[in-house]
Amino acid sequence: MDGRIDLTTLLFLVLAVVIFLKLRSVLGRRTGHEQARYERYKAQQEASQRNGKMVGQDKVVTLPRREREDLEMRPAEQEVRTDVEERARGIAAGNSGLAAGLVEIIRADRSFEPEEFLKGARAAYEIIVTAFAEGNRKTLKDLLSREVYDGFAGAISERESRSDQIDQSFVGIKSADIVEAELKGGVAQITIKFVSELISATRDRAGEVIAGDPKRIKEVTDIWTFAREVASRNPNWRLIATQAAN
Numbered sequence: 001m002d003g004r005i006d007l008t009t010l011l012f013l014v015l016a017v018v019i020f021l022k023l024r025s026v027l028g029r030r031t032g033h034e035q036a037r038y039e040r041y042k043a044q045q046e047a048s049q050r051n052g053k054m055v056g057q058d059k060v061v062t063l064p065r066r067e068r069e070d071l072e073m074r075p076a077e078q079e080v081r082t083d084v085e086e087r088a089r090g091i092a093a094g095n096s097g098l099a100a101g102l103v104e105i106i107r108a109d110r111s112f113e114p115e116e117f118l119k120g121a122r123a124a125y126e127i128i129v130t131a132f133a134e135g136n137r138k139t140l141k142d143l144l145s146r147e148v149y150d151g152f153a154g155a156i157s158e159r160e161s162r163s164d165q166i167d168q169s170f171v172g173i174k175s176a177d178i179v180e181a182e183l184k185g186g187v188a189q190i191t192i193k194f195v196s197e198l199i200s201a202t203r204d205r206a207g208e209v210i211a212g213d214p215k216r217i218k219e220v221t222d223i224w225t226f227a228r229e230v231a232s233r234n235p236n237w238r239l240i241a242t243q244a245a246n
Contacts, residue, residue, distance in 0.1 A: 030132065086115050091178060101181030105188045109230040116177065117190065120237070121226060122176050125194050128239065133168040133200070145227070145240040163205035171197035171217055179223070183230070190237075191225040193245070221245035 085103050091114050094100035106112055124143055131139040135156045141149055159166070174197045179193035198220055201212035212218070225241040228234075 004056060055127050061178055082235050086167040098181055104183045105181060108183055109188060118176055121192050122173050126170055130170055145238050165203050167201050167203060167214055169199040171199060186229055186231055188228055188230050189225055189227045191223060194222045
């Protein structure tokens with residue numbers, strides 16, 4: 001090299017400068033705000049995804065997840081409750097007062113279904129009648145209100161003081177019909193008329209039959225009232241009143 005610039009080299013240098021200036025005019029200059037714009041764009045994308053919508057869908061209103069679930073569940077739940085209420089009216093068999101009482105209980109207690117209640121009441125009736133005959137106070141205490149329990153326990157104690165004993169066979173329940181239903185101060189009360197068949201005989205300390213007949217089926221009618229606080233987490237009903245049929 002002798003310090004002179006070759007003509008070809010000079011032409012390449014000029015061409016490179018022209019290309020650089022052209023690219024700069026087309027692409028623009030970096031201003032230092034590109035990163036900030038990117039961060040804003042990224043934040044907008046993330047916010048859009050959290051709200052359940054994509055860019056370009058600003059006119060679509062997306063409900064929050066819980067509201068969507070509520071709207072999806074409410075019609076189905078309402079349909080179920082309506083069906084339960086209709087079945088309750090069927091159980092009332094034209095008794096408008098009874099139907100109104102059952103529907104009021106259903107609306108206050110979402111877990112209440114008349115058919116299931118009747119199944120439980122039938123089972124409770126047999127357990128209570130059997131426990132009374134056997135003198136099983138523990139079982140009775142779990143199923144009766146304090147007032148009714150005191151009455152049953154008193155009768156058992158009196159029987160025991162005489163050394164009397166009841167021999168009983170529970171044949172079955174012929175019918176169990178709801179005759180009254182109401183909601184009082186947050187307490188649901190339902191009265192059922194039971195017609196059952198029993199073989200029952202009371203024997204004295206010598207084993208002699210002093211009441212009943214150990215060989216004959218007897219039809220018994222009882223009218224019992226069960227109650228439960230609808231706001232309670234305890235699903236169990238208790239027997240709060242008994243009466244003899246007229």
